[in-house]
Amino acid sequence: MSEQKLAAEVRTEFGKGFARRARMANLIPAVIYGHGAEPIHITLPAKATTLAVRKANALLSLDVNGEEHLALVKDVQRDPIKQIIEHIDLLTVIKGEKVxxxxxxxxxxxxxxxxxxxxxxxxxxxxxxxxxxxxxxxxxxxxxxxxxxxxxxxxxxxxxxxxxxxxxxxxxxxxxATEVSEEEAQADSAAAVAGE
Incomplete structure (x- = not known):
């Protein structure tokens, strides 16, 4: 599986208000964590990210202020009605590391x-x-x-x-394969209609 390259921006704002504004600006809030390092809160471009995470266990190569981070998509939170991505959790990985x-x-x-x-x-x-x-x-x-x-x-x-x-x-x-004869199927459907 080849990694998808995405440009990410560090974010300093949090909460529902910020998340709503980010999504309106076609950005997806995300967090990178793992290997005992401090979590890095970022935003990702919505369209490219949505395409990249269509496959399970997507591997992303993120450019965060000129620093490259290799990360595995661990969780994608979607709006239950609109199905747009609301937030992504990313796990830092190292080439050769087993996950x-x-x-x-x-x-x-x-x-x-x-x-x-x-x-x-x-x-x-x-x-x-x-x-x-x-x-x-x-x-x-x-x-x-x-x-x-x-x-x-x-x-x-x-x-x-x-x-x-x-x-x-x-x-x-x-x-x-169990075959149901046509006569049995008709008898079953007639019994179902009679029982209504």
């Missing part, structure tokens, strides 16, 4: 005919190098049939990543 992240699990491939799958885990916890975080872990279900399971220990992890989740955790469960 703990939750990576999305994506299912790829087609099952054997007559089978269906249920995805039990949508994210998996890993320890990986901060500058080489995977965007997703793919689970290949190609040709698998009913009765087969995929556990966390079966996942193919990127080089240098370590599984932090329970190795026995069920990721995908594959079962037989």
């Amino acid at each position: 703990t992240v939750d990576i999305p699990v994506h299912i790829v491939g087609e099952l054997a005919p007559g089978s269906v799958f249920n995805q039990e885990l949508t994210v998996i916890s890993l320890e990986a190098e901060a500058t080489h975080l995977p965007t997703a872990i793919e689970v290949d279900i190609e040709g698998r049939s009913a009765g087969q399971h995929i556990h966390a220990s079966d996942l193919v992890l990127p080089k240098g990543s370590v599984l932090l989740a329970d190795a026995d955790a069920l990721v995908v469960h594959i079962s037989e």
Whole structure:
């Protein structure tokens, strides 16, 4: 995962009033913390930042008054109605440093005919190098049939990543597709209508 470069400005004002004025000026309030250093309160350009944080665990290269900071997006607070970003928490990282992240699990491939799958885990916890975080872990279900399971220990992890989740955790469960005959479906819908 390559880092997104953004220019940041140090902020000295705080509170709802300042945050509202910053958002009206197309800026997003944020804080950089970690490694025992004092937190740095900044503002980021709204449009570029919104695009940069669309992916989980985005890595940002921030220019703060000429000083470069490498930071991982840890939390994005959004307005529940407008969905605009209200605040971002950023964790300082160092190249080569290992960090703990939750990576999305994506299912790829087609099952054997007559089978269906249920995805039990949508994210998996890993320890990986901060500058080489995977965007997703793919689970290949190609040709698998009913009765087969995929556990966390079966996942193919990127080089240098370590599984932090329970190795026995069920990721995908594959079962037989249950067919409902047309007559049964009609009988069920008629019973539902009669019960109203």
